[in-house]
Amino acid sequence: MKNRIWIIALLAFVWACGGSEESNETQTVQKTIKPYPAFSPDSAYAFVQKQVDFGPRVPGTEAHKATKNWLISKFESYGFAVETQDFEAKTYDGLTWNLSNIIASYNPEASKRILLAAHYDTRRIADKDTERIDEPIDGANDGGSGVGVLLEIARVIGTQELKPDVGIDIILFDGEDDGEPEGSQTRNREQDFWWCLGSQHWSQNKHKPNYSAYYGILVDLVGAKGARFHREGYSRKYASGILKKVWDNAAQIGQGDFFIYKDSPEIMDDHLFVNEYAKIPMIDIIEFSPDYGFGQYHHKHADNMDIIDRRTLQAVGETVLFTVYQE
Numbered sequence: 001m002k003n004r005i006w007i008i009a010l011l012a013f014v015w016a017c018g019g020s021e022e023s024n025e026t027q028t029v030q031k032t033i034k035p036y037p038a039f040s041p042d043s044a045y046a047f048v049q050k051q052v053d054f055g056p057r058v059p060g061t062e063a064h065k066a067t068k069n070w071l072i073s074k075f076e077s078y079g080f081a082v083e084t085q086d087f088e089a090k091t092y093d094g095l096t097w098n099l100s101n102i103i104a105s106y107n108p109e110a111s112k113r114i115l116l117a118a119h120y121d122t123r124r125i126a127d128k129d130t131e132r133i134d135e136p137i138d139g140a141n142d143g144g145s146g147v148g149v150l151l152e153i154a155r156v157i158g159t160q161e162l163k164p165d166v167g168i169d170i171i172l173f174d175g176e177d178d179g180e181p182e183g184s185q186t187r188n189r190e191q192d193f194w195w196c197l198g199s200q201h202w203s204q205n206k207h208k209p210n211y212s213a214y215y216g217i218l219v220d221l222v223g224a225k226g227a228r229f230h231r232e233g234y235s236r237k238y239a240s241g242i243l244k245k246v247w248d249n250a251a252q253i254g255q256g257d258f259f260i261y262k263d264s265p266e267i268m269d270d271h272l273f274v275n276e277y278a279k280i281p282m283i284d285i286i287e288f289s290p291d292y293g294f295g296q297y298h299h300k301h302a303d304n305m306d307i308i309d310r311r312t313l314q315a316v317g318e319t320v321l322f323t324v325y326q327e
Contacts, residue, residue, distance in 0.1 A: 033326070034165075034325055034326055035162060035325070036162070036321055036322050036324075036325035036326075037156050037160040037162045037321070037325075038156075039152060039153070039156060039314060039317040039318040039321050040152060040156075041310035041311065041313045041314035041317070042310065043152050043155060044148045044149055044151070044152040044223075044310070044313040044314070044317055045148065045308060045310050045313060046148075047147065047148035047151045047152060048140055048144045048145055048147075048148035048223060048305070048308055048313070049305060050070070051067055051120070051139075051140075051143070051144045051147060051148070052138050052139075052140050052144055052304065052305055054066050054067045054070070056122045056123075056124070056136035056137060056138060056139060057120060057121050057122045057139065057143065058121065058122060058123075058124045058136050059097045059098070059099055059121055059174060059175055059178075060097060060098070064121065067120060068084075068100060068102065068120070071102055071120060071147070071151070071172060072084070072102060074151055074154070074155075075102070075104035075151075075154055075170070077158075078154045078155050078157070078158025078159060079106070079158045080104040080105060080106050080154055080158065080170070081104070081105045081106075081108050082102065082103070082104045082105075083103050083207060084100045084101065084102055084103070085100065085101040085103060085201070085202060085205070085207050086098065086099070086100045087099055087100075087101075087201050087205075089175055089197040089201065090194075091178055091194060092178070092179065092180035092194035093180070097175060097178075097197075099121075099174040099175045099197060099198060099201075100174050101171060101172065101173055101174050101198045101201070101202050101207075102120070102171070102172040102174075103169060103170070103171050103207050104154060104169070104170045104171075104172075105167065105168070105169050105170075106154070106157055106158070106164075106167060106168040106169075107163075107164075107166070107167040107168065108167060109167070110166055110167030111167075112166045112167065112214055112327065113166060113167040113168070113169055113212070113213040113214060114164075114166055114167070114168055114169070114213060114214055114215065114216070114217075114324055114327060115169050115171065115213035115215070115216035115217070115274075115280060115282065116150055116153065116168065116169070116170045116171075116216070116217050116218075116219070116320065116324075117150075117170070117171045117172070117173060117199070117216060117217070117218045117219070117270060117271075117274070117282070118143070118146030118147050118149070118150050118172055118173070118218065118219050118220060119143055119146065119147075119172065119173040119174070119175075119176030119177060119198065119199075119220065119270060120143060120147050120172045120173070120174065121139075121143060121173075121174050121175055121176055121177055121178070121198075122136060122137060122138070122139030122142065122143045122144075122177055123136060123137050123139060123142065123177040123178065123299055124136045124178065125137075125181065125299075126299060126300050126301050127181035127299055128298060128299040128300050129299070129300040129301055129302075131301075132301060135301070137299065137300065137301055137303050137304075138301070138303055138304040138305070139177070139303055140223070140303055140304050140305050140307065140308050141221050141222075141223050141224050141287075141295075141297060141303050141307060141308060142177060142220070142221055142298065142299070142303050143176070143177060144223070144308075145219075145221065145222045145223025145224070145308065145312075145313065146218075146219040146220050146221070146222055147172060148223065148313065149219050149222055149223075149313060149316055149317040149320065150170050150172070150219065152313075152317055153170075153317060153320060153321050153324070154170060156321060162325075164324050164325050164327065165325075165327060166214070166324070166327045168324065169213065171202065173196070173197075173198030173199045173202065173270050174197070174198040175195075175196075175197030175198045176195060176196050176197065176198060176199065176269075176270055177195060178194065178195055178197065179193075179194050179195030180194055193268065195268070196268065196269065196270050196272070196273055198270070199270035199271075199272075199273045199274060200273045200277070202274075202278070203273040203274050203276070203277035203278040204277050204278075206278065212279075212280060213280050214327070215239060215242045215280065215281045215282065215283075216239075216271065216274055216280050216281065216282030216283070217242075217246065217282065217283055217285065217320055217323070218269060218270050218271040218274070218282055218283065218284045218285065218286075219285050219286075219316060219320065220269055220270070220284060220285070220286045221286050221287040221288075221294070221295070221298075222285055222286070222287065222312065222313070222316040223307075223308045223309065223312050223313050223316075224287060224295055224297065224307045224308065224309065224312060225307055225308075225309040225312065226309075226312075227258065227287040227295070227309075227312045228258060228259075228260050228287070228289065229258055229259050229260065229285050229286065229287060229316070230260050230262050230263065230264035230288065230289065230290060231243055231247065231260075231261070231262065231263050231264065232264050232265075232266065232267050232269075232283070232284045232286055232288065233263070233264065233265050233266030233267070234266045234267065234269075234271060234272050234275060234284065235271065235282075235283035235284050236263065237266070237275075238271075238275040238281050238282070239275070239281035239282060239283045241281075242281055242282075242283050243283045245323065246259070246283060246285070246319060246320075246323055247259045247261060249319055249322050249323050249326070250315070250319040252322075253318060253319065253322050255314075255315040255318060255319050257315075258312065258315040258316070258319075259315075259319065262290060263290065264288050264289065264290040265288070265290065267284060267286055267288055269284050269286060270284075271283065271284040285316055285319075285320075295307075
């Protein structure tokens, strides 16, 4: 409600200042802004906490199964049509995992669709840590934060009177975070990439024949204290227009301090395979600095609730929500 009031007040101010060419141009720009509902950082934070409470969501564990069932029930409670895509995949050390992508759709009949994605599995080792290296991590940020943001967006769309004008597909990929440790000698050489298993499978076996989307947004590592988001390399290569749109939207709604107009290297994340195989332009909102790389918590036991910040969740969630509602 406060967002709608803000927009109405701003339009009224611009109209009152009309008369000059500059103010008329401003009026035209502001009239194109569509109202959007509020994103709750407290709710997103609670969704992250709930995932962590299940325990590490490593495929094949009870925590992973319980998380999957909970996510499906939450999406359904918000009025989304939900289906799963079950498949088998090999790990870098020769295991066969039963994995499951979760696809939740709003307004499935709409022809214009926006794809939002994250991954819900967590890493089975803490290979960047100095202790308990062979134990799984909480994955509060790496996995949990992206899911928390998208679940809150689904809650808002499903429970608020104000609806977007496009169809929304939220895909939670499985098996994203099981890449081999750096320098691993046990790597299975049969395939190139042993991570992003869910996005590789979906991008080559879409849940609906001939499915496409106008564009996609991947959210990964989007909840840490002090996080800043740079323009990732593959996002620039495949979806530069979408990248500019999202970063400009963040600045427009006052979240520009988090979205930095500075380039960062290519990250082999789920969006790479959506771009390459599915041919859907997708950007990646991810904390990776061109100066220091991933945060100090990355693939360590420090990736727990202590590093999760409601302010960061809000910056990302509100920006994505605003972007969707402007279509």
